[in-house]
Amino acid sequence: MILDTGTAATILIAGFLALIFIRIPVAFALGLSTIPVVLLELRLTPFIVLDRMFQSYNSFILLAVPFFLLAANLMNSGKVTDRLIELARVLTGWMPGGLGHVNVAVSMLFAGISGSSTADAAGIGKILIPAMQKEGYDTRFAVAITACSSVMGVIIPPSILMIVWGGVMQVSVGALFLGGAIPGLMIGLALMATVYGFAKARNYPVTASPNWAEFWAALKGAALALLTPVFVIGGIVGGLVTPTESAIIAAGYALILGMLVYKTVTPKDLGGILYDTARFAAISLFAIGTASAFGWLLSFYNAPRLIVSVLTAWEFGPFGTALLIAALFLVFGLFIDAIPTIIILGTVLMPVAQAGGIDPIAFAIIGIVSLAFGLVTPPYGLCLLISAAIGGLNVVQVLREVVFILAPMLIILILLAAFPEIILWLPKTIMPGAFR
Numbered sequence: 001m002i003l004d005t006g007t008a009a010t011i012l013i014a015g016f017l018a019l020i021f022i023r024i025p026v027a028f029a030l031g032l033s034t035i036p037v038v039l040l041e042l043r044l045t046p047f048i049v050l051d052r053m054f055q056s057y058n059s060f061i062l063l064a065v066p067f068f069l070l071a072a073n074l075m076n077s078g079k080v081t082d083r084l085i086e087l088a089r090v091l092t093g094w095m096p097g098g099l100g101h102v103n104v105a106v107s108m109l110f111a112g113i114s115g116s117s118t119a120d121a122a123g124i125g126k127i128l129i130p131a132m133q134k135e136g137y138d139t140r141f142a143v144a145i146t147a148c149s150s151v152m153g154v155i156i157p158p159s160i161l162m163i164v165w166g167g168v169m170q171v172s173v174g175a176l177f178l179g180g181a182i183p184g185l186m187i188g189l190a191l192m193a194t195v196y197g198f199a200k201a202r203n204y205p206v207t208a209s210p211n212w213a214e215f216w217a218a219l220k221g222a223a224l225a226l227l228t229p230v231f232v233i234g235g236i237v238g239g240l241v242t243p244t245e246s247a248i249i250a251a252g253y254a255l256i257l258g259m260l261v262y263k264t265v266t267p268k269d270l271g272g273i274l275y276d277t278a279r280f281a282a283i284s285l286f287a288i289g290t291a292s293a294f295g296w297l298l299s300f301y302n303a304p305r306l307i308v309s310v311l312t313a314w315e316f317g318p319f320g321t322a323l324l325i326a327a328l329f330l331v332f333g334l335f336i337d338a339i340p341t342i343i344i345l346g347t348v349l350m351p352v353a354q355a356g357g358i359d360p361i362a363f364a365i366i367g368i369v370s371l372a373f374g375l376v377t378p379p380y381g382l383c384l385l386i387s388a389a390i391g392g393l394n395v396v397q398v399l400r401e402v403v404f405i406l407a408p409m410l411i412i413l414i415l416l417a418a419f420p421e422i423i424l425w426l427p428k429t430i431m432p433g434a435f436r
Contacts, residue, residue: 066281067248071250076119080225081110086222089210094207121150124150128146130390150375161371171364231250292343323414325352325358329370330370361423
């Protein structure tokens with residue numbers, strides 16, 4: 001038979017939601033939900049779906065994903081996180097709620113190296129959550145601030161989500177990196193202000209008041225690790241390397257630091273590091289393939305065109321359109337991993353953003369910041385799940401603290417929607433050619 005748009009879209013979406021409801025992993029649910037449509041539609045064969053999956057993998061830029069994951073794993077295994085924590089401690093530990101500020105500051109530093117929020121939550125949480133418990137912090141607060149601060153891993157450049165977005169939407173990755181810098185800094189400062197409020201209300205301790213000698217020692221210890229974002233972002237923005245080449249440089253540099261400079265990674269450790277990297281990369285890339293097949297079927301039946309025509313007819317204006325886009329990404333991010341959401345929802349909403357007068361760079365950063373919330377909100381909330389497991393709590397026990405911490409981050413998201421020049425100023429200043 002020949003399926004119409006409404007029938008095909010209903011089968012796809014209802015099948016996907018049903019599979020999610022019975023706890024089938026998202027990547028598999030996206031792929032399995034395409035089977036009924038392919039079997040019913042005379043114009044399609046299973047080989048077409050497989051071909052769309054292959055085409056999504058046949059992308060040089062996506063090779064950056066496993067290499068950035070490898071760099072993050074090498075940094076964690078190479079005890080680089082410890083050096084970043086020591087630097088964060090001397091920079092922020094003197095304030096009320098010192099270890100909470102350290103948690104946020106080291107997440108900002110680590111985000112500039114790894115590009116992965118889950119690596120951030122795992123690597124930093126294993127060290128700081130027990131340390132905060134020992135210093136008398138409420139475990140729920142320690143878990144919540146670790147989870148919420150880790151989302152900066154996908155906002156502060158380099159970011160794996162930005163690389164995927166750039167590859168899927170054909171947008172300059174360098175401009176996306178620059179566009180995420182100021183929003184990431186704003187979120188970091190908002191989180192530190194929230195920690196200060198909690199510290200005053202609950203009388204959390206000051207860690208220490210470091211002297212200049214400690215500061216220089218910590219800076220010297222972390223200096224080589226802090227060069228990573230200089231190589232990665234500087235190389236891409238300067239046009240010297242592609243995102244994939246920069247990811248390879250980051251992984252190679254992390255390997256040199258771990259094995260030759262700090263000597264904390266041994267040849268014996270590499271097997272486990274490579275295995276973990278391959279496992280997480282396979283999950284991410286498989287999700288890209290199934291999401292691409294799902295999104296292609298929606299496009300085949302003109303579902304995106306129908307959605308665009310409905311949304312553009314409402315004429316929200318730039319701010320209203322930006323809020324609608326943020327809301328849709330927030331809702332999808334509750335249930336679906338960020339990468340499939342970018343491929344499915346991002347490609348649908350791109351024409352809506354253009355019709356609403358929103359620049360592609362601003363659209364991308366608003367979408368990515370919105371998706372970052374999904375990393376700490378149930379039922380998906382991967383960073384929250386990781387942090388809660390480290391703290392020995394279940395997710396429900398920390399939701400109250402998470403809501404309080406996310407509130408200022410939500411205000412910043414609204415500010416980005418209202419004033420997109422916050423996002424665009426840096427890329428327009430440094431990479432004006434990306435806007436021609």
